[in-house]
Amino acid sequence: MKIALLGYGKMGKVIDAIAQSRGHEIVARIGRNDDINQVSKAHVVIEFSTPDSVLNNINTCIDLGVPIVCGTTGWNDELSNVSYHVQEKKCGLVYASNFSLGVNLFFELNKKLARMMQKFDQYQVSMQEIHHTQKLDAPSGTAITLAEGIISNTNVQSWELGSEPQDHILPIEALREEDVKGTHIINYDSEVDQIQIKHTAHSRNGFALGAVIAAEWLMDKKGVFTMKDVLGL
């Protein structure tokens, strides 16, 4: 399969190596100042850039009719507009806040735990995410997906970055530390105990492999999908 990499930073480079190890050809490595029309040479684009570039990148790929796997975070509010554009142009998009198998299993575990906890209001839920210091968005896209999983399965109504624990609000603490690839922790605290679930990424390889598997899966499909569809969870 011919792949174009749109965004060639930390993730783009790891995806390059993993895609080639799976027999794919990288036909373009496109940075901020390069010609985006190079994506037309590819069967599929894998997009990991920045929150300020992602919308233009996705919309250009849709207009050029090239299917896209997008991992860039920080644009949740625009997902419905982008979905409309994908359907209108009969294109294909996989978007996931996190492409790793482990985190996608963790998403399901989080929802299941939230369903169990909803009738026990002596527990206050909270979340912590830790990432490297270059990360541009907070909270992480993964933390927002986890928060949505809790909100849709409990009587928590919203999440708040950096807030104190309060009824019906999920506080999210976002910490930035040197070289942390991505850690997400959910706590349910009562006066007498704590239940905690945690996912720790040891490298970027899990995110990158998931993105390449999503690109292989997307090839013959039209519509908007997420990693749950790709993995059949």
Ligand SMILES: NC(=O)C1=CN([C@@H]2O[C@H](COP(=O)(O)OP(=O)(O)OC[C@H]3O[C@@H](n4cnc5c(N)ncnc54)[C@H](O)[C@@H]3O)[C@@H](O)[C@H]2O)C=CC1
């Ligand atoms: N969904 C997932 O599984 C994961 C998502 N991410 C997200 O992916 C994004 C990228 O992460 P990293 O690679 O760590 O960041 P990075 O900062 O190392 O790389 C981003 C690259 O995109 C380039 N870029 C900026 N504007 C561009 C444009 N218009 N066209 C092409 N390239 C452009 C930048 O120059 C930079 O080289 C972030 O939003 C991050 O949160 C990161 C890891 C996993």
Ligand SMILES: O=C(O)C1=N[C@H](C(=O)O)C[C@H](O)C1
């Ligand atoms: O920026 C990162 O590095 C990561 N971003 C994603 C996110 O915002 O959730 C996924 C992963 O945690 C690494």
